[in-house]
């Protein structure tokens with residue numbers, strides 16, 4: 116599992132210096148709020164979404180006074196709402212999935228495709244980070260425990276095809292950051 120960090124952000128901006136830096140950062144899967152706390156200072160607006168109530172409540176306490184918008188619920192439902200509300204480009208850090216410490220999940224255990232659909236339907240020059248490159252194509256995660264996700268369907272190719280040529284400008288694997296980064300065309 117990767118974390119969003121200053122280095123990842125710098126590399127992402129360096130890869131495409133022609134892209135304006137988005138003012139908004141949205142994370143799915145807050146967990147212990149490590150990534151969102153590291154990233155919030157680089158953005159005018161930051162959002163994070165967590166489905167597990169205990170983790171959400173702890174994150175609310177940890178993030179007090181930071182201005183981060185914390186959302187409790189299923190990212191498959193909340194991302195489409197935010198995607199409509201946010202009228203400017205955002206970085207979407209997609210990291211919500213089954214996890215041994217929480218094991219709670221939404222109606223669908225793997226919200227990635229619903230999250231992506233909502234973002235692709237926008238018209239903004241967004242940047243999407245899909246975390247957990249190491250898990251792509253696998254059936255099992257986390258010390259042999261069965262993963263409820265559908266990582267086996269995820270590959271760079273399937274992500275590129277899902278986003279489609281009308282929206283996809285550029286895609287690259289950030290191996291050190293354990294993620295894939297997709298740069299979307301604006302309307």
Ligand SMILES: C[S@@+](CC[C@H](N)C(=O)[O-])C[C@H]1O[C@@H](n2cnc3c(N)ncnc32)[C@H](O)[C@@H]1O
Nearest residue numbers: 144146150165166167189190210211212217221
């Ligand atoms: C890998 S952890 C996230 C790590 C965090 N992004 C970080 O960088 O520190 C995955 C988190 O996603 C949450 N999660 C799982 N399904 C979710 C869903 N449908 N909506 C929102 N959060 C979800 C889990 O409860 C868990 O806290």
